[in-house]
Amino acid sequence: MMKTAGFYSKDGRYYCEQLPLVELAEEYGTPLYVYSKNYLLNRYQELVKAVNDPQSLVCFAVKSNSNLAILQLLAREGSGFDIVSGGELARVLEAGGDPQKIVYSGVGKTRSEQRAALEAGIATFNVESFPEFKQLDQLAGELGLLAPVAIRVNPEVDARTHHKITTGKKENKFGIPLNLIEQAARQVVELDNLQFMGLHFHIGSQITSSDPFERLGQRAVDLLNRLETAGIEVKTLNIGGGLGVCYDQEETLTPERWLQAVRSQLGSFEGRLLIEPGRYLTAGAGALLTSVVYYKPSVNKNFAIVDAGMNSLLRPAMYDAYHRIVPAVERSQQPSRLDVVGPICETGDTLGKDRLMPPPEPGDCLAVLEAGAYGASMASQYNSFPRPAEILVDQTEVQLIRRPETYQDLWAKERLIEQ
Template identity: 50%
Template sequence: MTAPALPGHPHLAYQGAELCLEGQPLAALAQEYGTPLYVYSKAAMLQALAAYQCGFAGRQVQICYAMKANSSLAVLQLFARAGCGFDIVSGGELARVLAAGGDPAKVIFSGVGKTRAEMRQALQAGIGCFNVESEAELEVLNQVALELGLRAPVSIRVNPNVDAKTHPYISTGLKGNKFGIAHERTLATYQRAASLPGLRVVGIDCHIGSQITELAPYRDAIERVLDLVQAIEAAGITIEHLDFGGGLGITYHDEQPPAADALWTALLAQLDARGYGGRKIMIEPGRSLVGNAGVCLTEVLYLKPGEQKNFCIVDAAMNDLPRPAMYEAYHAIVPLQPRPEGVRCLYDVVGPVCESGDWLGRERHLAVQPGDKLAVLSTGAYCASMASNYNTRGRAAELLVDGAQTTLIRPRESAAQTFAHERLLP
């Protein structure tokens, strides 16, 4: 008998005594491929994308997946085949897009620190647009484009000073953040961009943060951007597309973010009311497409009782799952094969890395024994893509589940592979 899907995870459910993803028992996958192990649901990713596509039906919209959330080649290939473009923040990410078969004309290059080499790489590839984040960057991009005999398509990222009400590390739209051009400098910056022969102004961009769970910050940002568009076009500079970034949150614990289709139905009505509903729109979702499509499987190594805390020590660590250590982020942790008669104890779930910050979950009620397998939920975004080799730990293997089919999309990294590019002294 199949129980209802776990909250926020439409394709993850217990079937009898087995936690299954798209009907596949995860314990069997852990046994076959080892742990730590990332497992992603193809159906969950495409379902999340379909919600955006439904909300945009009948509109001129380009969805550009913000690939920093999860840059595995097979994930990029999946979204490219579904018609997505890509939001990149480095030359390495552009190389990944091209390797996965993505269309460079559907690529947007964001980020505050683009190098001249990255600008040349992107111009020669023929990307769709640079989201320029500073006045100094405008000047450098103009020089690089002229050296190549090209004109760079640009959109200027505006910092609207809107509070996205999210973690300070992933808030990007306030005056104190490093991103974008200050609202007050926007018109002058557009006038400068329009005067430079190596640039071609094509749009305006705004991205206020990540893991946003309310509608109001989006509404505020759109109003401020549209006010700027009105002023810019009054100065004789045409804005072809409006880029509203991404940032829609997912359910990690008890968050209730708006559904993508409901969000954009409301925001498009706002655009229509201002007379901009017919413009081409660009958006850059990341976490909301992949976050709840993934789980990380891990094995319980030891149970360590203590006077103040009990520790459940597992084989996944902060190098595999950086978000708790970086953001004190919450990820649900559940057993793959629950012990119905087991005694639940309160544990801090921790990894083997030699840092006190190496924890995956605090104060979790679990009935477990060494050898049991657990699933850390909502790990499709900003986990594998932020993983490291700290403590010379190889990166975890990654699987993509598509119904009854399972594809190994990244083999487990061996110790030798972690130092293969290093050199001994003569």
């Protein structure tokens, strides 16, 4: 596998691997998600190297990008998967993922979702509440199976990231409170159809400093000791995902630094370490290509109105997220300030504010970078715009991994009423 930059600029044109983005946009139309296969695989190998332990496992967080081909590529590399729904389970199995490498989080697992996961034989249920233990135990008993369980801990660690992507604080809905972990573990051990595997943490996403992870490690070691005293062995420790990436100029942690922050606290723990990275693998592996529909100079602002909006990439509208936006082909005119906005009838439908770039012409292609995570997987048909196609680039080869939607796709599941 060749080391690749994924997306980069050369001689005034932006590329994915060896192909100019502008040519991809011409061939496949816009809006279009473009992924770099080799960037994704390199990132996966970086994580495997950083974990550096054959009994441990990288479980890709499917929610960050659930395209079947992306899952298939990672499955072929031997990756595990972190899922949060029956739909994600079905996707991973369809893509050839190994059920024994699947871990399943989520506060609202239904009976039918639990049943499907039990029948598939997944590695671990990350259980988030006492009622969930009860339901899982009962179901496993009915099926004559043993359900492997990790307790998702709410560690009361503030990841100091955007409030909508912080998950490890007391007021968040996730996990079991710290003071109830021993009681929860005892219950798992006592219930006939559950098997206690260990503890699970996930404190939030896009974390760029090591101290929240150090605090996670401290909480973990404290609980390991308490459970050991209670005679309960922790075989696996899942530290979740959350490793941040660079969207603008932010300093980020390397995978080694991330794992070191946690491991430095763990003392003599020799069990299995699981990680659930999503964004780190897929964010930089993808870009969203969009075409300028109009350039609209206005009284206080100038707007580049493009054919992708919050329907194609929700992150700026939902999390005030910043994405770099670059012309696929540079223009030589003087740059000016403009907002890049979509066609959706919502004021929040902005992809980028106050960007400095030469005024674009209708038809110009822009690339929204680092859009591979929580991009396509959060896309919608709001305002009845079809969702974008997705393509995968491997050096000079391209594969269509999701066809563009048609208007018929918009109402394919709807029915006119009968008179």
